[in-house]
C-alpha cells in the first residue's frame with residue numbers, strides 16, 4: 001500500500017514534467033507568432049493577397065516569412081498546424097489537477113474552514129466550473145457584447161474576478177488560485193480547439209473547393225487570439241503560485257488574483273507595442289511595479305485561510321494516522337526535528353512564516369500531513385533542509401514505520 005505514495009509522487013512529477021514542456025511549446029510558439037504578426041512589414045512587391053513580410057535570422061539560417069491575411073490564392077502542398085502544443089498542455093494540466101488536487105483532495109482541495117465539502121462534491125464543483133466557465137465566456141464573445149473588443153475585455157475581466165472570488169469561497173486558497181489558472185487556461189485552450197482551428201479548417205476547405213473564404217472566420221479567430229495573448233502571463237502566475245503561500249493563503253487572495261490579471265495586461269502591452277514598433281510605453285512597467293507592491297502589501301494582511309482548524313473533523317484516512325500505534329513516536333520526531341520551522345510562528349531564525357504553509361505543531365496537523373512527512377523526511381532526505389536539525393536514521397525509520405503501518409491497516 002505504501003508503494004502507492006511513492007508511485008503517486010513520481011506520477012505527479014512525470015505529469016508536471018510533461019506539462020511544463022508542453023506549456024513551454026505552446027506559450028513559446030504563441031509568443032513567437034504574436035511578435036511575428038506585430039512586426040510584419042508591408043512592401044509594394046508582395047504577392048497578391050499577402051499582407052506583410054518579415055526577415056528573421058536564427059540558428060545559422062535566414063527565414064523569409066510572408067503573411068496572407070485571409071488565405072493564399074492557392075493551397076500550398078504542405079501546411080504546418082499549431083494545435084497540439086495547446087491540446088497537450090491542457091490534457092497534461094488536467095492530469096496534474098487530477099493527481100494533485102483530486103487524488104489529494106483532503107489536503108489540497110478542501111478546507112473545511114472555508115466549506116465542508118465531501119471529496120466528490122469538491123471534485124464535481126471543480127470539473128463543472130471549468131466547463132461552465134467556457135460556455136459563459138463563449139456565449140459572451142458571441143453575444144452583442146462581443147462586437148466591441150475592449151468592452152468585451154472589460155466584461156470578461158469582471159467574470160474572471162468573480163470566478164476568483166467564488167473559488168476562494170469553496171476551496172483552499174491554494175486550490176482557488178490553481179483553479180483560477182485552470183479556468184483561464186481552459187478558455188484559452190478551448191479557444192484553439194473550438195474556434196481558432198475549426199475556423200481555419202473552414203477556410204482551408206473553401207480554398208480547396210475553389211470558393212473565396214469569408215474573412216469573418218479570421219476576424220473571430222483573431223479576437224480569441226487577443227484574449228489568449230493577455231491571459232497567458234496571469235495563468236503562469238497562478239500555476240506557480242502554489243509554491244508561494246503568501247500569494248494565496250491570505251484574506252485578500254481574490255483581490256490579489258484580480259490585480260494579477262491587470263499585470264498580465266500591463267506587461268503584455270509593453271511587448272505588444274514594442275514588437276509593433278510603436279514606441280516603448282515605459283509607464284506600463286511603472287504600473288506593473290505599483291501593482292506588484294500592492295499585491296505584496298495585501299499578502300501581509302493576516303488571516304491564513306488554509307490553516308487547519310482544530311475543531312474540524314479528520315477524514316477516515318487521517319484518523320488512521322492519528323490513531324496508529326506509532327503515532328506518538330512519530331509525533332515526537334516531528335516536534336523535535338520539524339516544528340521549529342513548521343509552526344504558525346516559527347522559532348527558527350530566518351524562517352518568518354511556516355514554509356509552504358506546512359504547519360506541524362498539533363496532532364491534527366501532523367496527521368493531516370502524514371503523506372508529505374513520509375515523502376519529505378521518511379523516504380527521501382529532502383527535510384529537514386541539509387539535515388540542519390540532525391534527524392537520525394532511526395528517527396526517519398520511525399516516520400516511515402508510522403506511515404506504512406497506518407496505510408496498510
Ligand code: HEC
Nearest residue numbers: 337338341348355356358372373376377383384385388389
Ligand atoms: C530549518 C527549517 C526547517 C525544518 C527544521 C524543516 N523544514 Fe520542511 N521546509 C522548510 C522549507 C524552507 C521548506 C520549503 C522548501 C522549498 O521551498 O522547496 C520546507 C518545505 C516542507 C514541506 C513542503 C514540501 C513541498 O514542496 O510542498 C514539507 C512537507 C516539509 N517541509 C516537511 C518537513 C518535515 C517532515 C520536517 C521534519 C522532519 C521538516 N520539514 C523540517 C524548512 C524546514
